[in-house]
Amino acid sequence: MLKTVNLTKRFGNRILFENINIKLDRHKRYGLIGANGAGKTTFLNILSGQNKEYEGEVIIGSGLKVGTLGQNQFAYENYTIMDAVLYGNKRLYDAVKEKEELYTTGDFEDDAVNDRLAELEMICVEEDPTYEYEINIAKILENVGISAEHHHDLMSSLKSSDKFKVLLAQVLFPKPDILFLDEPTNNLDIETISWLEDELQRHEGTLVVISHDRHFLNAVVTHILDVDYQKIREFTGNYDDWYIAANVIAKQMEADNAKKLKEKEDLEAFVRRFSANASKAKQATSRQKQLEKLNIEEIKPSSRRDPSIVFKPKRQMGDEALLVENVSHSYGDLQVLKDMTFRVEPGEKIALIGGNGVGKTTLCKIIMEELKPTSGEVHWGATIEQSYFPQDTTDQIKGTGTLYEWLRGFDPKRDISEIRNCLGRMLFSGEQQEKSVEKISGGEKHRMMLSKMMLEQGNFLILDEPSNHLDLEAIVALGEGLYNFDGNVICISHDRELLDAFANRIIEIFPGGKYIDFKGTYEEYAEAKHNGTLEYAN
Template identity: 35%
Template sequence: MLTIRELTVRLGGRTILDQATATIPNGGKVGLIGRNGAGKSTLVKAIIGEIEPDGGAAEMPRRARLGYIAQEAPSGTRTPFEAVLEADVERTELLAESETCTDPHRLGDVHERLIAIDAYSAPARAARILVGLGFDEDMQSRQLDSFSGGWKMRVALAALLFSAPDVLLLDEPSNHLDLEATLWLESFLQSYPGTLVIISHERDLLNTVVDHILHLQQGKLTLYPGTYDSFERIRAERVAQAEAARANQEAQRKKLADYVARNSARASTAKQAQSRAKMLAKMQPIAAMSEDPSLSFDFPSPDELRPPLVTLDLAAVGYTPGEPVLKRLNLRIDPEDRIALLGRNGNGKTTLARLLARQLEPMEGDITFSGKIRIGYFTQYQVEELPSGSTPLELMTRAMADKPPLAVRNQLGRFGFSGERATAETHTLSGGERARLALALVTRDAPHLLILDEPTNHLDVDAREALVQALNAFEGAVILVSHDRHMVELAADRLVLVDQGSARPYDGSMEDYIDFVLGRNQPKAEDRPGVQEAKPQRKAGAIAREELKAARRKVSEAETRMSRLQKQLDELDNALVDPAKAKGELARLGIGEIGKRRTATAEELEEAEMAWLEASETLESVMGGAA
């Protein structure tokens, strides 16, 4: 059980958490939500002890293991596979001890503990987690320093999941994942045996994985049972009730104020008027439960162009001459098209997006653009690289140097930057505000084609809904790359699968694609829309090899255990035959106690022999399957 008791945290003179209180049950799967800047990450840091609270505490059972991804990504010459295995510290230490230990009794204890923690199946488990998060066999054996920061964070997530802590804290784990890895993570977390607290703005994840919603608002915590959709229903009811109560109170205030105004001057009613004036002064106003008024997306509409906007004809694109990432690309984009690019990270979605954004030239074939087309291209790099010493007004003024100040203000206002927010320095903006500012900048000239590469990473649930509505109202074409399938389902009407060095229409629905990724309801390979079999086969081969190693380890472990028990049995037999020759502890025991130990050891040896037989049969089965 995780208990948050009257937790108070103040940062920079501002109260982030104000006596926040909640109790999370053992085994609970809780989605921690709240608007951007509400203090969700601060709460997690207070729970793990990274921040010293100004009051209250977060408490867990003494022996409970807490797991959280460190901010610093793993690095060095280790491989992802090695880094994940090392995350199980106990297993690593026991295996090292088993190689050097000379005390047979201690060695026996070590091996028994290794069996208890299922240590010899660990390589297969580690490989499965890495495969689920997008690491093929080759990637698992590369050095960590050869990966980008996003892939290193995937390794950190894999290591955390592998270590299986009693309480697992995850802060936006899907930010570095593609849709395929996000789907796998959801499936993994559904069956996670421990307590889970996850900060997420993924509506589908919150509906699929969690059984409670922990809402952080104005420094307070409220725990709701059920999924995100049920939380929204309850919240809508409470908002309606609060608004009704506020309206009723306002009517009362007006009635009291009117009575005081009409009766204060009359001697016969002055006393009653004075009493009502006191009531009016004591009446605490009920705050309106309105949403953040700056939550705004409004894409400017482009002028009309005749179709097509873009045509690809057997085009190839890449970064190294003679080594295209994608080839034989055939694609037509018309005004008001809504196209989502599917496929794992590294397959070429961003490369295709950059080709369409005119940042790359085709190596082969042709790409034709409408003569007057304007293109807006949004990436996460733009959010991260906003100059820290500038304001939204200054950045937009420079970007729209040929436009009057009113047009600059209007563009900022479309995205919620008015008044003080327009002149706030960018380093003071929340992640969601920075994302809105980047979107405002890339759409300043009303593009005909808007290309969005992971636009939701810094947006909370409500902001994502607002973005979906804005995209649906946008009169231009949209190319969308997103791991948020809720957004893909609502904002895209065409799916293109980027895989195996090409991009082609995906004929199925998003539900079909999700089923394919998760291996559910699979048709025959030749009937799968837009999908090839080679990659799943490679993954299956990697897993099979790890299972073979695990099976061989179990056989070896069983043989070691049998040898140890047989040696103990021989010593006990000798002590029974000739007690005078008994050594060590056996010399201090009576015949009766030695006999009891002999019986127990014989039974344990019989169990070990059965385990060896089962392990040998499993090894033969795995070897047969591998063949």
């Protein structure tokens, strides 16, 4: 359905990838993975035709419909939500709108008008044979969390996260033959991500998706495209299959190189020993020729680097950690929290989950005493020292100082080497530590906030969506860091692999303030929820 011929992309002297020759087939779903900056989004934009600056060819089968998840959330502000989704099928959208205009203003005694209406009707039949486009759009919108009473509201009335959901609905609605998705799970809650997984598993064409959600990749993709070594290598299977295969390949390369290196050393020793001996000169010359032919490939360092996330509390906590007592909160007439009461015992690690807008961030702000609840109280244990990762991290990390200076500003007496070592563990090299804070990316800001938390050495961690902007390697490292942490955790996340990694208690908040408090892992919670054995705590 799609193939590339000698595809090469450069940025100045830097080569992102070169001479890429791959063929993407129908009924296959490809996960495009690689380190941040490796070129995943660039490659996807080239395939989808959004980036024309490259060498080589991209060939797409004749007559195939291509769908690309839009990234401009403000492109349809004056459209209704329903029309913004319909626009995903531009031919149908134009025909429907022209029909509506002619039925409103047209002269039906004019043969030209009637002929044009007949033509438009044929287009509508071709694009929507069952005349169900409105029903289909409504179903998709409801599945991504936009209720029916808002479908005819203007896009400008939506918050940014909901605009992204409409863009997702827009690209799914026409059922394109080739579908390109860049981080489609952003701003989606766990229930909606599960729905999207089911939808994509039924996709009959070709799918290429970028995601940092390991669970999502494992559920959806049949193949992996790995952007690394300035190449794009294809593996059969999901992300976990790739991970095993990639590690086996790396070990094989290492073993092969070690064998070749030993052979080279033996040959070099023989040449040195016998090249001056006339009786052995012929053998030495033969060995020298063998040595010249011996190709010892240096194992290229992967563009992936694993951060080292280690949280070590400087203070041992006592018997009391946290008590949230009868907490309720409303924004005007909208109640998001209602009579929440729970005690956190030392060592408990809580995954705080729920749909967008149900009050998870509000609860974290109340717990951190940044927001006063409408009613209720929060009581911290006397030995507790909190460390907080807020949702708006990218807005909070600002200024003109260097990364090192920003961190040192929180503790001027901290040993210089500790700060630099901490930044190094989060993959900031010595040179990068001198970068200005205002010039770093969202992912780098998240790694900076994790560096700050490690330096703070709190014994109770509160994290609000820490995995946003992080690559897969960093998310895995974060999960390990939280699992190994000897203290308490409350973490908001929609990343199920991260939740599975550390949580031993689940609190899910529902619209209107209802909540479930479950002691167990996320996997155990999901099973209990599926079996219908859970009850609200209020």
